[in-house]
Amino acid sequence: MNHSLDRETSRLNPALVWLAVVGIALVGLMAMSNTLLVELTASAPASVAQASLAPGTEGLLRQTASHLSKLLSGASVGGFPGFEPPGDDDKYRRKIEERSYTAEEVNYWVKEINNFLGQIVKKNPGMSLEEILQKQGLNPEQIVAFIRALRNIHSITAGMESIGVSGTTTAALAGLMNTLGVSPW
Structure with a gap:
């Protein structure tokens, strides 16, 4: 009986050796692919961060557009809705529509625009305003209008x-305009 067991074992040995070699090769390939995956994911945050805008950027763009709109008679700016003064404030509505604001108001609104743009720059370092607006989903005409x-x-x-x-x-x-790649003229 021992003799027949040895024959069966000798027939299985090449198959077992082959399975062991294939198994080791597969384990090696899996380890290599895991290493590659780890390397790719380690570099992913930088490319993913570049592919999207920092949280809060959309709101800052909306606020910037709203303040630009105040100084442009309430017109829509780059696809963002125009500024609408409160319905019960006729004096403010006339001021916006007729562009009859004081230097103090212009100073205040432009300081707000500067604040919003400064935050956009900090949140999205190295990006131009055009890139930011593109990533926001504005079309080329809206980008030109915003700028x-x-x-x-x-x-x-x-x-x-x-x-x-x-x-x-x-x-x-x-x-700020220069930092965002927009010439003031």
Whole structure:
């Protein structure tokens, strides 16, 4: 009986050896693929972060557009809705529609725009405004309109410096625009 067991074992040995070799090879391939996967995922956060906007950017863009809109008679800015003064404030509504605001109001609104743009820059370092707006989902025409509105506001503030708009506020806006890859003119 021992003799027949040896014959069966000798027939199985090559099959077992082959299974062992294939198994080891598969384990090796799995280990290599896991290593590759770990390496890919380790580099993923940087590319994923570049592929999307930082949390809160959309709200900052909306606020920027709203304040730009105030200075542009309530017009829509780059696909964002125009500014609507409260319905029960006729004086404020006329002020926006007729663009009859004071230098103090322009200063305040542009300081707010500067604040929002500064936060956008901090949250999305190294990105241009055009890239940010593209990632926000704006189409090319909306991007041009948003950037044009920003340039118009810079021009308005620069033109109002002689009647009290702060040159520092205007210079800060120009600096943020440059950081975002938008020339002020």
